[in-house]
Amino acid sequence: MLLYNSAVSGNCYKVRLLLAQLGLGYETVEVDVVDRSNRKELLGELNPALRVPTLVLDDGRPLAESNAILWYFGDGTSFVPDDAYERAHVLQWLFFEQYSHEPSIAVARFLKTYSGEPERFERQKERLLAGGYSALDAMEKRLGGAPFLVGGRYSIADVSLYAYTHVADEGGFELDGYPAIRDWLARVAAQPGHVPIDA
Amino acid sequence: MLLYNSAVSGNCYKVRLLLAQLGLGYETVEVDVVDRSNRKELLGELNPALRVPTLVLDDGRPLAESNAILWYFGDGTSFVPDDAYERAHVLQWLFFEQYSHEPSIAVARFLKTYSGEPERFERQKERLLAGGYSALDAMEKRLGGAPFLVGGRYSIADVSLYAYTHVADEGGFELDGYPAIRDWLARVAAQPGHVPIDA
Numbered sequence: 001m002l003l004y005n006s007a008v009s010g011n012c013y014k015v016r017l018l019l020a021q022l023g024l025g026y027e028t029v030e031v032d033v034v035d036r037s038n039r040k041e042l043l044g045e046l047n048p049a050l051r052v053p054t055l056v057l058d059d060g061r062p063l064a065e066s067n068a069i070l071w072y073f074g075d076g077t078s079f080v081p082d083d084a085y086e087r088a089h090v091l092q093w094l095f096f097e098q099y100s101h102e103p104s105i106a107v108a109r110f111l112k113t114y115s116g117e118p119e120r121f122e123r124q125k126e127r128l129l130a131g132g133y134s135a136l137d138a139m140e141k142r143l144g145g146a147p148f149l150v151g152g153r154y155s156i157a158d159v160s161l162y163a164y165t166h167v168a169d170e171g172g173f174e175l176d177g178y179p180a181i182r183d184w185l186a187r188v189a190a191q192p193g194h195v196p197i198d199a
Numbered sequence: 200m201l202l203y204n205s206a207v208s209g210n211c212y213k214v215r216l217l218l219a220q221l222g223l224g225y226e227t228v229e230v231d232v233v234d235r236s237n238r239k240e241l242l243g244e245l246n247p248a249l250r251v252p253t254l255v256l257d258d259g260r261p262l263a264e265s266n267a268i269l270w271y272f273g274d275g276t277s278f279v280p281d282d283a284y285e286r287a288h289v290l291q292w293l294f295f296e297q298y299s300h301e302p303s304i305a306v307a308r309f310l311k312t313y314s315g316e317p318e319r320f321e322r323q324k325e326r327l328l329a330g331g332y333s334a335l336d337a338m339e340k341r342l343g344g345a346p347f348l349v350g351g352r353y354s355i356a357d358v359s360l361y362a363y364t365h366v367a368d369e370g371g372f373e374l375d376g377y378p379a380i381r382d383w384l385a386r387v388a389a390q391p392g393h394v395p396i397d398a
Contacts, residue, residue, distance in 0.1 A: 048295070048337030048338070048340055048341055049295050049298075049299050049337060057284075061284060063284070063287055063288070063291065064291050064295075065290065065291045065294035065295060065298075066294075067290070067294055068287050068288075068290035068291040068293075068294055069287070071286075071287055071290050072283065072284070072286075072287035072290075075283070075286075084271065084274070085256075085260060085262070085271070087270075087271075087274075088262055088267050088268070088270055088271035089262070089267075091264065091266070091267035091270050091271075091290075092262065092263050092264045092267040094267075094294075095264035095265075095266050095267055095293075095294070095297055096247070096248050096263075096264060098294055098297050098298045099248070099264075099297045099298070099301075099302075100248050100250075102298075103298075103302065138247030138248060139247070141247055142247055
C-alpha cells in the first residue's frame with residue numbers, strides 16, 4: 001500500500017497508528033502541508049478533496065478521509081465493535097472529530113506551530129480556542145464516566161480523537177482542567193503497539 | 200423514536216429523508232437553530248456536540264451526528280453497500296460532506312437566508328463561496344462519470360450530499376456550471392419514497 005502522508009498531520013498519524021497496531025506495512029509519499037501547489041497533480045485522480053491522508057490499496061484503488069480509512073482497516077478487528085448501536089456510536093465520535101474538533105484544534109495547531117505564519121493564529125485565536133475548548137468539554141464529559149469513548153474498549157474512535165488531542169498544546173490549548181482527558185491520553189498511549197506521532 | 204429536529208436544517212433533512220424511504224416512523228421536537236440558548240438543557244445529556252439532529256431510539260439510547268444516524272439505519276439495507284471497499288467509499292463521501300461541503304455550503308445558506316443577520320454572510324462571502332465551489336467541483340468530477348456517488352447505486356452518500364446541495368442557491372451558489380450535479384439532483388429526487396425538505 002502507498003500512503004500519501006504528512007509527518008506532522010494528525011489526520012495522517014491516525015492511519016499510521018492503526019496500521020502499526022494492526023501490523024500492516026505500507027510505503028509513504030511525503031506531501032507538503034504548507035505549499036499545496038502540487039496537490040491537484042499529486043492527488044487529483046485519487047482524492048476529490050485533495051487532502052492527506054490518501055491511501056492507494058495494493059490493487060490500485062484509492063481511499064481517502066482519515067476516518068473512512070480507519071473504518072476500512074478497523075472493521076472486523078477489535079478496533080470496531082460488533083454491536084450496531086456501538087458501531088454507530090463510533091461513527092458519531094468520528095464525525096464529531098472532523099466537524100467539531102479538528103477544525104479548531106488541528107487548525108490552531110497548524111497555524112500556531114507549523115504554518116510559518118503564526119500571525120494567522122493570532123488573528124483567529126479567539127474563535128479557534130473557543131471552538132476547541134468546547135470540543136474538549138464534550139470529550140471530558142464523556143471520558144469522566146468511561147475509560148474509552150465507546151463501549152468501554154479502545155476503538156478507532158479513540159485513535160481518531162487521540163491524534164490531535166495529544167498535541168493540542170501546540171495549538172495553544174491547556175489540558176490542566178481536563179483530568180479525564182489526561183488519564184485517557186495515558187491509557188491510549190499505553191495500548192499494545194502504540195507508536196508516537198514522530199515515530 | 201424521537202427526533203430533535205429543525206425543519207430548515209439539511210442535516211435533519213437527511214435523517215427525515217432516509218427514514219421516509221425506509222418507512223420508519225418517529226416523533227419530532229423542533230429545536231431553534233438561531234437562538235441556541237436552550238441547547239445544553241435540551242441536548243446536554245443526549246449529544247455532547249449539542250447539535251441537531253439528535254435521535255432517541257425506542258429503548259431510550261441517544262444517537263447523534265446526521266451521517267452516523269444514516270449509517271445506523273442504512274446498514275443492512277440497499278442504502279449501504281455490502282462490499283468493504285464500497286462501504287469505506289460511502290464513509291469517504293460522508294466525511295467529505297461534513298468537512299469540505301457543509302461548513303461552506305450549509306453555513307453560507309444559514310447566514311444568507313435563515314440567520315436574520317445576512318450581513319454575516321456578506322462578511323464571510325468570499326471564503327464561503329470559494330470553499331463551497333471547491334466542494335461542488337469535487338462532486339461534479341465524480342458525478343461526471345457515475346450516476347451516483349458510490350458503486351453505481353443510490354446510497355446514504357447521495358442522501359447526505361443531496362441535503363445541502365439541492366438548496367445551495369439559498370447560500371448564493373449557482374449550479375449552471377455543474378450539469379452532472381444537476382442531473383444527479385434530479386435522479387435523487389426521482390427515487391422511490393423521496394420527500395422534499397419542506398414536507
